[in-house]
Amino acid sequence: MIDLTPRKLHLLDSYEDGRDARHFSFRIDFPQAHDLATMPGQFFMLAVPGVGEAPFTYVSPPNLYGHFNALIRRMGNLTDALFALRPGDTLGYRGPFGKGWPLFFSPRRVLVVAGGCGLAPLAGLIDEASREHLSSRLSVVYGARRDEDQILARERLRWKLAIPFIETLDDAAAGQRRGTPLDHFDEVFATVQPDTLLCCGPESLMLGAARASVEHGIQPSRIWVSLERRMHCGVGLCGHCYIGASYACLDGPTYRYDRFLALTGATDSCAAPALQRC
Numbered sequence: 001m002i003d004l005t006p007r008k009l010h011l012l013d014s015y016e017d018g019r020d021a022r023h024f025s026f027r028i029d030f031p032q033a034h035d036l037a038t039m040p041g042q043f044f045m046l047a048v049p050g051v052g053e054a055p056f057t058y059v060s061p062p063n064l065y066g067h068f069n070a071l072i073r074r075m076g077n078l079t080d081a082l083f084a085l086r087p088g089d090t091l092g093y094r095g096p097f098g099k100g101w102p103l104f105f106s107p108r109r110v111l112v113v114a115g116g117c118g119l120a121p122l123a124g125l126i127d128e129a130s131r132e133h134l135s136s137r138l139s140v141v142y143g144a145r146r147d148e149d150q151i152l153a154r155e156r157l158r159w160k161l162a163i164p165f166i167e168t169l170d171d172a173a174a175g176q177r178r179g180t181p182l183d184h185f186d187e188v189f190a191t192v193q194p195d196t197l198l199c200c201g202p203e204s205l206m207l208g209a210a211r212a213s214v215e216h217g218i219q220p221s222r223i224w225v226s227l228e229r230r231m232h233c234g235v236g237l238c239g240h241c242y243i244g245a246s247y248a249c250l251d252g253p254t255y256r257y258d259r260f261l262a263l264t265g266a267t268d269s270c271a272a273p274a275l276q277r278c
Contacts, residue, residue, distance in 0.1 A: 006047045006092025012067070013087050018151035020074040021117065022083060023059070028066035028093055035062040035096070039103070040124030041200075041226065041254045044095030045234045046070075051081040053092065055234065057121040057253075059152070061096075071120040071151055097234040098253050101125045101198055101224060108222075111194035112140045113181050113209045115201025119152055121226055121253075122200055127155075130162050139164040139192045141181040143205070146171045164192060182208050189216045200226035210257045223257035 008029040017023035028035060038061035047053040059069040074083055085091075103125065110129075114122050119142055129138045140163055144150045147169065159165050166188070172178035182205070188194070197213045199206045206225045213223055228248055246252070246263050255263075 004094070006045070006053070006094050009046070009091045009093035011085055011087055011089045011091060014083075017071060017153060018073075018117075019146075019148040021151055022072055022074075023152075024070050024072055024082075026068055026070065026091075026093070028062055028068070031062055031064070031066035035066065036064065038062055038068075038096040039100030040128060041100030041121050042096040042098050043121075043228075043234075043253060044070075044093060044097065046082070047092030047094075048078055048081045048085075049090070049092065052078050053094075054078050055097075055228070058096070059120050059123045059155075060127065061124055071117065071123075073117055094234060097250075098248070099251065101254050103128060108137060108196045109192060109194045110138050110196045110198060111188060111192070111213070112138065113197065113199040113201070113205070114140070114142045115181065115205040116144050116149060117151055118199075118201030118205075118226070122198065123152060123155055125198065126159055126163065130159070139166075139188060139194065141166045141168070141184055141188060143168045143170070143179075143181040143201070145169065147173075180205065180208075182212055185209075185212050185216065194218065195222060197223045199224070203227075220258035220261070221256060224254050225257055225260065226253045227255050227260060228253040 010027045010029070012025040012027055014022045014024045038058060040058070040061065043055045043057045045053050046056055056070050056072055059071050062068040072079060072082065074080060101122070112122055112126065126138065126140065140159065142165070156165070166177065166184055168177040168179055168181060168184060170180065177184065195218060197209060197218055199209045210223050210225060214220060
């Protein structure tokens with residue numbers, strides 16, 4: 001039997017982390033075994049009492065004490081209400097849901113490409129690589145429109161010390177890289193020669209990165225993209241998150257690129273509408 005009753009969640013702290021975005025710390029009451037098995041790239045349903053419920057991704061998964069972090073962008077009534085809360089306030093929590101990123105590195109050379117808030121669902125995977133001393137197998141290209149649109153400032157400072165990390169901006173100042181992550185693919189593939197791509201961000205970026213990676217020799221079966229829909233239930237009941245014959249809340253949000261193309265009948269030129277990325 002599916003239980004849609006939210007569990008109690010406590011807001012511990014939050015701080016500004018990008019334009020109209022905040023980095024939240026939460027604690028689940030009485031964490032369970034499946035909380036500790038949360039994978040980077042999965043999502044959870046967050047309920048603000050009296051306002052509603054919406055899906056968000058983890059920046060870091062729940063630990064033994066039920067503590068986890070999420071990067072959330074202000075987008076409407078629910079997030080307006082969330083941003084007005086104070087530490088100690090109580091919310092509702094359901095999760096984890098969906099399928100996360102594949103956690104493999106050696107002998108693979110993994111390229112992570114993120115755009116805007118799309119860096120948040122990949123943060124746990126980057127941290128996992130660092131903890132397992134596999135950072136030499138991982139490189140990151142992160143793009144945003146402007147400086148103020150970048151997120152995870154504290155995490156990026158840490159990652160840059162351990163991982164090849166390129167940052168690029170559409171509106172770059174002197175001394176900054178200009179353009180999108182795709183503008184730097186030739187350089188990346190010439191230096192690290194990745195054989196696997198993990199990508200999250202705007203739909204056009206993900207499809208462009210997938211196509212460019214195939215052109216650089218990566219097999220479609222070695223490419224994963226995060227293609228979310230507007231998931232209302234998280235358990236495959238409401239029918240709002242179809243991708244072809246697939247429920248994004250159950251079979252996604254991370255899809256292998258060849259599987260996604262087969263589901264949608266796409267030929268690289270069409271894709272599922274993207275959801276909020278943080």
